[in-house]
Amino acid sequence: MIDSMMNEKTILGESSSPRFEFRSFGQNFENAHFRMSRLSSPVPENVWKRNSEEIYIISHVTNITNTKIREGKLDIKTLVQTINGLEQWKPLLKEPFPVSANLLVKEVFPSLGVDLSEMIKESYSLEDFLKITNDNPKLLRARVKKERYGYMVNDTICEFGYVWINGAKVCTISSESTDPEAIQKTMEDIGLKGVENINYLEAIKRVTGLLYKPLANE
Numbered sequence: 001m002i003d004s005m006m007n008e009k010t011i012l013g014e015s016s017s018p019r020f021e022f023r024s025f026g027q028n029f030e031n032a033h034f035r036m037s038r039l040s041s042p043v044p045e046n047v048w049k050r051n052s053e054e055i056y057i058i059s060h061v062t063n064i065t066n067t068k069i070r071e072g073k074l075d076i077k078t079l080v081q082t083i084n085g086l087e088q089w090k091p092l093l094k095e096p097f098p099v100s101a102n103l104l105v106k107e108v109f110p111s112l113g114v115d116l117s118e119m120i121k122e123s124y125s126l127e128d129f130l131k132i133t134n135d136n137p138k139l140l141r142a143r144v145k146k147e148r149y150g151y152m153v154n155d156t157i158c159e160f161g162y163v164w165i166n167g168a169k170v171c172t173i174s175s176e177s178t179d180p181e182a183i184q185k186t187m188e189d190i191g192l193k194g195v196e197n198i199n200y201l202e203a204i205k206r207v208t209g210l211l212y213k214p215l216a217n218e
Contacts, residue, residue: 018080018090022183023174024195025163025203026217032173033149033160035190040151040158047150057133058140058204061113065092066201068144072126074099076111085197086180098123114138142166142204153189154182165207170215172203 057067064079066089076093092111095103101119109116114136121128133139148161156177163172175186187193196216198206205211 018088019157019176019178020083020086020088020180020183021174021176021199022086022187022192022197023172023176023199024192024216025170025172025198025206026215027171028217029160029171029173029192032190032192036151036153036158036160036173037149039153039189041153043150043152050146050148050150052146052148054144054146055130056142056144056200056204057112058142058201058208058210059112059114060138060140060210062111063201065111066199067108067112069126069129072097074108074129076108078111083180084184086183087197087199097126097129099129100124104129112139140204140208140210142208144200144204154186155179156182156186158186163203165204168207170203170207 052070055069057069059065059067066077066079068075074093074095074097077089077091080088080090082088093103093107099108100123101121104124105117105119116132116136124132130141133141143164143166145164146161147163148159151158151160153175156175156179158176159172159174161172163170173190173192175183177183184193187195198216202211203215206213206215
C-alpha cells in the first residue's frame with residue numbers, strides 16, 4: 001500500500017489517499033519558515049494565508065482520533081500508522097450539524113473512547129454536542145484559532161502557522177504528502193531534521209496540562 005501511495009502526487013487543495021505528515025509545535029520556527037518560503041513552488045493565492053477558528057474535542061483516553069468542529073461541521077480523522085517518525089492520518093467523517101444520534105453512538109463517541117449509548121434525541125445540534133462533551137469527564141474542549149501560511153516544497157504540502165490554544169500562542173510547521181521520503185527531504189532542506197513530531201492532539205494536551213511535556217523548542 002505504501003509503495004502505491006508514494007507514486008501518487010500530492011496536489012495542494014485536493015483530496016488524496018491518506019497522507020503522511022510531519023508536524024511540530026514550539027515557540028520559534030522562524031528560520032525554518034524562512035527557508036520553507038524561499039524553497040516553495042508557487043501556490044494558489046487562496047492558501048497564501050488562511051484563518052480559522054475551531055473547537056477540538058480531546059479525549060483523555062486515546063491519542064489516535066483527531067476530532068474537531070470547523071465551519072459548522074464535525075470533522076474526524078484517525079491515525080493509521082507511524083513510519084520512521086511520520087504519521088499517516090485517514091479522514092473518517094465530515095458531517096454538518098445537526099448530527100444523528102445513531103452516528104454519535106456508533107462512530108463518534110467510540111472513536112473518542114467514550115461509551116454514551118443512551119441518547120434522548122434523534123439528532124443533536126452543535127450546542128447539544130458541545131454540552132455533552134463538556135459534561136463528560138473523559139473529554140476536553142479546546143478553542144483553537146489558526147493563522148496559516150501555505151507552501152509547496154519537494155511536492156509536499158507545507159505550512160507554517162500561528163496557533164492560539166485556549167488563548168496560548170504557539171507556532172506550528174508541517175509537511176505532508178503521500179510520499180514519506182519527500183517529507184523527510186523537506187524537513188532536512190528547511191533545517192528541521194530530528195525535530196520532534198507533535199500533532200495537534202499532543203500539542204493541545206501539552207499546552208493545557210493533560211501531558212506534562214514541553215513543546216519542541218520551549
